Amino acid sequence: MKKTYNAITYLLNFHTTYILPAFLISCVCMVMGCDEIFEQDITNKKVVLMAPADSAASVKVTQTFRWQTLEGARQYRLEIGSPSLLEASDYFIDTTTSATSLRLVLQPGRFEWRLTALNAGYTSQSAERYLRIDTSSDLGQQSFRLLYPANNSTQGSNAITFQWEALPMADRYVFELDGETIDTLSSNRFIKTFATDSRSYSWQVTALNAKSSKAADQAFTFSIDMSNPTAPTLVSPLSNATLQNLPVTLSWQRGATAVVRDSVYLYTNAQTLITGYPKAVTTTSYQITSSTTNLGAGTYYWAVKSVSTSGKASSLSEMRSFTLLF
Structure with missing residues:
Protein backbone atom coordinates (compact mmCIF):
# COMPACT_ATOMS: atom_id res chain seq x y z
CA MET A 1 0.00 0.00 0.00
CA LYS A 2 2.87 2.31 0.80
CA LYS A 3 4.48 1.79 -2.62
CA THR A 4 1.17 2.56 -4.35
CA TYR A 5 0.79 5.75 -2.35
CA ASN A 6 4.32 6.88 -3.21
CA ALA A 7 3.73 6.25 -6.92
CA ILE A 8 0.51 8.25 -6.91
CA THR A 9 2.18 11.04 -4.95
CA TYR A 10 5.05 11.11 -7.44
CA LEU A 11 2.69 11.35 -10.39
CA LEU A 12 0.72 14.15 -8.76
CA ASN A 13 3.89 16.07 -7.92
CA PHE A 14 5.25 15.58 -11.44
CA HIS A 15 1.99 16.80 -12.98
CA THR A 16 1.89 19.85 -10.70
CA THR A 17 5.57 20.70 -11.14
CA TYR A 18 6.04 20.14 -14.88
CA ILE A 19 2.90 19.34 -16.86
CA LEU A 20 0.53 21.98 -15.46
CA PRO A 21 2.97 24.93 -15.73
CA ALA A 22 3.82 23.94 -19.31
CA PHE A 23 0.13 23.75 -20.16
CA LEU A 24 -0.55 27.14 -18.56
CA ILE A 25 2.38 28.74 -20.39
CA SER A 26 1.17 27.38 -23.73
CA CYS A 27 -2.31 28.78 -23.03
CA VAL A 28 -0.90 32.21 -22.17
CA CYS A 29 1.27 32.08 -25.31
CA MET A 30 -1.81 31.56 -27.45
CA VAL A 31 -3.59 34.52 -25.85
CA MET A 32 -0.74 37.00 -25.30
CA GLY A 33 2.06 35.85 -27.59
CA CYS A 34 5.20 34.21 -26.24
CA ASP A 35 7.37 37.22 -27.07
CA GLU A 36 5.91 39.07 -24.09
CA ILE A 37 6.68 36.16 -21.73
CA PHE A 38 10.16 35.19 -22.85
CA GLU A 39 11.67 38.60 -23.66
CA GLN A 40 15.26 38.95 -22.50
CA ASP A 41 15.82 41.26 -19.54
CA ILE A 42 17.93 44.18 -20.84
CA THR A 43 17.38 46.60 -17.95
CA ASN A 44 21.03 46.43 -16.86
CA LYS A 45 22.43 46.69 -20.38
CA LYS A 46 23.45 49.76 -22.38
CA VAL A 47 23.80 50.20 -26.14
CA VAL A 48 27.32 50.93 -27.39
CA LEU A 49 27.24 54.13 -29.46
CA MET A 50 29.44 54.22 -32.57
CA ALA A 51 29.03 57.63 -34.20
CA PRO A 52 29.15 60.57 -34.00
CA ALA A 53 31.87 60.52 -31.33
CA ASP A 54 31.08 62.10 -27.96
CA SER A 55 31.36 65.91 -28.07
CA ALA A 56 32.17 65.73 -31.78
CA ALA A 57 32.37 68.97 -33.75
CA SER A 58 31.29 68.78 -37.37
CA VAL A 59 30.76 71.13 -40.28
CA LYS A 60 28.21 68.80 -41.88
CA VAL A 61 24.50 69.15 -41.16
CA THR A 62 23.79 65.65 -42.48
CA GLN A 63 24.67 63.21 -39.71
CA THR A 64 24.33 59.42 -39.51
CA PHE A 65 23.84 58.15 -35.96
CA ARG A 66 25.16 54.59 -35.53
CA TRP A 67 25.24 52.07 -32.68
CA GLN A 68 25.97 48.40 -32.06
CA THR A 69 23.27 45.74 -31.91
CA LEU A 70 22.18 44.97 -28.34
CA GLU A 71 21.23 41.34 -27.75
CA GLY A 72 17.58 41.07 -26.73
CA ALA A 73 16.58 44.45 -28.20
CA ARG A 74 13.80 44.68 -30.76
CA GLN A 75 13.81 48.45 -31.27
CA TYR A 76 15.91 51.47 -30.43
CA ARG A 77 14.61 54.83 -29.26
CA LEU A 78 16.64 57.84 -30.44
CA GLU A 79 16.09 61.23 -28.82
CA ILE A 80 17.86 64.38 -30.00
CA GLY A 81 17.47 67.83 -28.48
CA SER A 82 19.05 71.24 -29.07
CA PRO A 83 20.68 72.84 -27.18
CA SER A 84 19.97 69.87 -24.83
CA LEU A 85 17.32 67.24 -24.19
CA LEU A 86 16.22 69.03 -21.03
CA GLU A 87 15.85 72.35 -22.84
CA ALA A 88 15.09 71.36 -26.41
CA SER A 89 13.94 74.79 -27.54
CA ASP A 90 15.64 74.79 -30.96
CA TYR A 91 15.17 71.19 -32.10
CA PHE A 92 13.72 67.93 -30.82
CA ILE A 93 13.11 64.49 -32.30
CA ASP A 94 11.94 61.29 -30.58
CA THR A 95 11.77 58.28 -32.88
CA THR A 96 12.11 54.49 -32.79
CA THR A 97 13.73 52.17 -35.32
CA SER A 98 14.69 48.51 -35.61
CA ALA A 99 17.85 49.46 -37.53
CA THR A 100 21.23 50.28 -36.00
CA SER A 101 21.65 53.60 -37.80
CA LEU A 102 19.60 56.66 -38.68
CA ARG A 103 20.48 59.49 -41.07
CA LEU A 104 19.19 62.99 -40.22
CA VAL A 105 19.66 66.52 -41.52
CA LEU A 106 20.14 68.92 -38.59
CA GLN A 107 20.45 72.66 -38.17
CA PRO A 108 23.77 74.18 -37.04
CA GLY A 109 23.93 74.22 -33.24
CA ARG A 110 24.61 72.16 -30.12
CA PHE A 111 22.85 68.84 -29.59
CA GLU A 112 22.43 66.16 -26.97
CA TRP A 113 21.40 62.71 -28.18
CA ARG A 114 20.29 59.67 -26.25
CA LEU A 115 19.71 56.06 -27.30
CA THR A 116 17.67 53.44 -25.44
CA ALA A 117 17.05 49.80 -26.41
CA LEU A 118 13.54 48.35 -26.08
CA ASN A 119 11.70 45.06 -26.28
CA ALA A 120 8.16 44.00 -25.35
CA GLY A 121 8.96 43.70 -21.65
CA TYR A 122 12.07 45.71 -20.82
CA THR A 123 13.93 48.98 -21.39
CA SER A 124 17.71 49.24 -21.32
CA GLN A 125 19.82 51.94 -19.73
CA SER A 126 20.28 55.00 -21.91
CA ALA A 127 23.53 56.01 -23.59
CA GLU A 128 24.09 59.74 -24.19
CA ARG A 129 26.45 61.88 -26.22
CA TYR A 130 26.87 65.49 -27.30
CA LEU A 131 27.37 66.95 -30.77
CA ARG A 132 28.16 70.39 -32.16
CA ILE A 133 27.50 71.40 -35.76
CA ASP A 134 29.30 74.60 -36.72
CA THR A 135 29.00 75.38 -40.40
CA SER A 136 29.90 78.13 -42.76
CA SER A 137 27.70 78.94 -45.73
CA ASP A 138 29.88 76.79 -48.00
CA ASP A 225 3.98 53.03 -66.68
CA MET A 226 0.31 53.84 -67.11
CA SER A 227 -0.61 50.47 -68.61
CA ASN A 228 -2.35 47.65 -66.78
CA PRO A 229 -0.60 44.27 -66.57
CA THR A 230 -1.90 41.37 -68.62
CA ALA A 231 -4.26 39.03 -66.79
CA PRO A 232 -2.61 35.84 -65.48
CA THR A 233 -3.16 32.43 -67.08
CA LEU A 234 -4.58 29.70 -64.83
CA VAL A 235 -2.61 26.43 -64.75
CA SER A 236 -4.15 23.99 -62.27
CA PRO A 237 -6.49 22.51 -61.35
CA LEU A 238 -8.05 22.19 -64.77
CA SER A 239 -11.53 23.57 -65.28
CA ASN A 240 -14.32 21.31 -63.98
CA ALA A 241 -11.79 19.20 -62.06
CA THR A 242 -13.14 16.75 -59.47
CA LEU A 243 -11.08 16.53 -56.26
CA GLN A 244 -11.48 14.18 -53.33
CA ASN A 245 -10.63 16.51 -50.45
CA LEU A 246 -8.60 19.46 -49.22
CA PRO A 247 -5.93 20.74 -49.60
CA VAL A 248 -6.32 22.16 -53.08
CA THR A 249 -3.38 23.97 -54.67
CA LEU A 250 -4.23 26.68 -57.19
CA SER A 251 -1.47 27.71 -59.60
CA TRP A 252 -1.15 30.19 -62.47
CA GLN A 253 1.33 32.01 -64.70
CA ARG A 254 1.76 35.77 -64.66
CA GLY A 255 1.12 37.66 -67.87
CA ALA A 256 3.63 40.42 -67.03
CA THR A 257 7.10 40.59 -65.47
CA ALA A 258 6.60 43.69 -63.31
CA VAL A 259 4.03 42.10 -60.98
CA VAL A 260 4.36 42.71 -57.25
CA ARG A 261 1.47 40.49 -56.07
CA ASP A 262 -1.57 38.54 -57.17
CA SER A 263 -5.09 38.38 -55.74
CA VAL A 264 -6.86 35.01 -55.55
CA TYR A 265 -10.66 35.06 -55.81
CA LEU A 266 -12.77 32.10 -54.61
CA TYR A 267 -16.53 31.89 -55.16
CA THR A 268 -19.37 29.58 -54.13
CA ASN A 269 -20.91 30.33 -57.51
CA ALA A 270 -19.90 32.54 -60.40
CA GLN A 271 -20.79 35.71 -58.48
CA THR A 272 -20.75 35.10 -54.69
CA LEU A 273 -17.29 35.68 -53.21
CA ILE A 274 -16.36 33.56 -50.18
CA THR A 275 -15.71 35.52 -46.97
CA GLY A 276 -12.01 36.37 -46.56
CA TYR A 277 -11.33 36.56 -50.28
CA PRO A 278 -9.57 37.81 -52.35
CA LYS A 279 -6.28 36.63 -50.81
CA ALA A 280 -3.12 38.58 -51.65
CA VAL A 281 -0.11 36.39 -52.48
CA THR A 282 3.39 37.14 -53.76
CA THR A 283 3.92 33.75 -55.44
CA THR A 284 2.12 32.09 -58.34
CA SER A 285 0.34 29.46 -56.27
CA TYR A 286 -2.04 29.33 -53.32
CA GLN A 287 -3.08 26.34 -51.20
CA ILE A 288 -6.63 26.09 -49.87
CA THR A 289 -6.61 24.11 -46.61
CA SER A 290 -9.17 23.37 -43.93
CA SER A 291 -7.44 25.90 -41.67
CA THR A 292 -7.55 28.75 -44.21
CA THR A 293 -11.00 28.21 -45.72
CA ASN A 294 -13.99 26.26 -44.43
CA LEU A 295 -15.22 24.40 -47.51
CA GLY A 296 -17.66 21.54 -47.68
CA ALA A 297 -18.60 19.24 -50.53
CA GLY A 298 -19.67 21.16 -53.60
CA THR A 299 -18.53 23.14 -56.63
CA TYR A 300 -16.35 26.23 -56.28
CA TYR A 301 -15.03 28.82 -58.74
CA TRP A 302 -11.69 30.64 -58.75
CA ALA A 303 -9.84 33.35 -60.66
CA VAL A 304 -6.71 35.49 -60.23
CA LYS A 305 -5.86 39.16 -60.76
CA SER A 306 -2.31 40.65 -60.92
CA VAL A 307 -1.07 43.99 -59.53
CA SER A 308 2.01 45.64 -61.07
CA THR A 309 4.87 47.42 -59.30
CA SER A 310 3.23 50.71 -60.30
CA GLY A 311 0.00 49.72 -58.54
CA LYS A 312 -2.02 48.97 -61.67
CA ALA A 313 -4.36 45.95 -61.58
CA SER A 314 -4.99 43.55 -64.44
CA SER A 315 -8.38 42.35 -65.47
CA LEU A 316 -9.62 39.15 -63.85
CA SER A 317 -8.36 35.93 -65.39
CA GLU A 318 -10.68 33.32 -66.79
CA MET A 319 -12.84 31.67 -64.14
CA ARG A 320 -12.43 27.95 -63.47
CA SER A 321 -14.41 25.57 -61.30
CA PHE A 322 -13.55 22.52 -59.22
CA THR A 323 -15.74 20.11 -57.28
CA LEU A 324 -14.91 18.73 -53.83
CA LEU A 325 -16.34 15.30 -53.01
CA PHE A 326 -15.19 14.76 -49.41
Missing part, protein backbone atom coordinates in the same frame (compact mmCIF):
# COMPACT_ATOMS: atom_id res chain seq x y z
CA LEU A 139 27.59 74.15 -49.48
CA GLY A 140 30.57 72.25 -50.88
CA GLN A 141 31.15 70.60 -47.49
CA GLN A 142 27.58 69.33 -47.24
CA SER A 143 25.71 66.35 -48.68
CA PHE A 144 22.05 65.64 -49.34
CA ARG A 145 20.00 62.93 -51.03
CA LEU A 146 17.10 62.69 -53.40
CA LEU A 147 14.15 60.95 -51.72
CA TYR A 148 11.14 60.45 -53.98
CA PRO A 149 10.45 59.00 -56.48
CA ALA A 150 12.92 56.33 -55.43
CA ASN A 151 15.78 55.40 -57.72
CA ASN A 152 14.83 52.89 -60.44
CA SER A 153 11.18 52.91 -59.33
CA THR A 154 8.10 52.55 -61.52
CA GLN A 155 5.24 55.03 -61.07
CA GLY A 156 1.67 54.26 -62.06
CA SER A 157 0.61 57.92 -62.16
CA ASN A 158 1.79 60.74 -64.41
CA ALA A 159 1.46 63.30 -61.58
CA ILE A 160 4.77 62.97 -59.73
CA THR A 161 5.81 64.67 -56.48
CA PHE A 162 9.59 65.03 -56.22
CA GLN A 163 11.20 65.43 -52.81
CA TRP A 164 14.75 65.66 -51.47
CA GLU A 165 16.60 66.39 -48.23
CA ALA A 166 16.68 70.08 -47.35
CA LEU A 167 19.95 71.86 -46.55
CA PRO A 168 19.54 74.64 -43.94
CA MET A 169 22.09 76.93 -45.62
CA ALA A 170 20.62 76.57 -49.12
CA ASP A 171 18.60 79.50 -50.46
CA ARG A 172 17.17 77.71 -53.49
CA TYR A 173 17.28 74.49 -55.49
CA VAL A 174 17.64 73.91 -59.22
CA PHE A 175 15.52 70.99 -60.42
CA GLU A 176 16.79 69.14 -63.51
CA LEU A 177 14.99 66.55 -65.60
CA ASP A 178 16.92 64.54 -68.20
CA GLY A 179 19.79 67.03 -67.88
CA GLU A 180 17.67 70.14 -68.50
CA THR A 181 16.80 72.79 -65.90
CA ILE A 182 13.05 72.75 -65.30
CA ASP A 183 12.62 75.15 -62.39
CA THR A 184 14.34 76.97 -59.51
CA LEU A 185 12.62 76.48 -56.16
CA SER A 186 12.84 77.72 -52.59
CA SER A 187 11.53 74.45 -51.09
CA ASN A 188 12.67 70.82 -51.27
CA ARG A 189 9.55 69.71 -53.14
CA PHE A 190 8.41 69.90 -56.76
CA ILE A 191 5.26 68.59 -58.49
CA LYS A 192 5.07 67.89 -62.21
CA THR A 193 2.47 66.27 -64.45
CA PHE A 194 3.92 64.28 -67.33
CA ALA A 195 2.48 63.10 -70.62
CA THR A 196 0.58 59.84 -70.37
CA ASP A 197 3.05 57.88 -72.52
CA SER A 198 5.16 55.31 -70.67
CA ARG A 199 8.89 56.07 -70.54
CA SER A 200 11.91 56.56 -68.24
CA TYR A 201 13.33 59.80 -66.81
CA SER A 202 16.38 60.91 -64.82
CA TRP A 203 16.34 63.76 -62.31
CA GLN A 204 18.79 65.72 -60.21
CA VAL A 205 18.74 68.67 -57.81
CA THR A 206 21.44 71.26 -57.07
CA ALA A 207 21.37 73.36 -53.88
CA LEU A 208 22.47 77.00 -54.17
CA ASN A 209 23.26 80.00 -52.01
CA ALA A 210 25.12 83.27 -52.64
CA LYS A 211 28.54 81.67 -52.20
CA SER A 212 28.39 78.08 -53.42
CA SER A 213 26.44 75.18 -54.89
CA LYS A 214 26.14 71.44 -54.26
CA ALA A 215 24.48 68.68 -56.30
CA ALA A 216 22.68 65.81 -54.60
CA ASP A 217 24.80 62.74 -53.87
CA GLN A 218 23.29 60.73 -56.74
CA ALA A 219 20.95 61.40 -59.66
CA PHE A 220 17.85 59.18 -59.72
CA THR A 221 15.94 57.51 -62.54
CA PHE A 222 12.31 56.43 -62.61
CA SER A 223 9.77 55.11 -65.09
CA ILE A 224 6.14 55.99 -65.68
